[in-house]
Amino acid sequence: GNDVIIYTVNSFILQQNLPNAQLILYPDSSHGSQYQYPELFVSDVSTFLDKNHF
Structure with missing residues (x-):
């Protein structure tokens, strides 16, 4: 990520x-x-939601 709105370290x-x-x-x-x-x-969001039973 190259985000200047939310720095990657904060996401981590x-x-x-x-x-x-x-x-x-x-x-x-x-x-x-x-x-x-x-x-x-x-695809990533769908996988996350399926994995966590949402």
């Missing part, structure tokens, strides 16, 4: 402290990675 801290959190960093992406990698983003 959240991932380490939130139960069931998953952090995925997309290459050369910013805060809009869901627009830069839409198919991969939807």
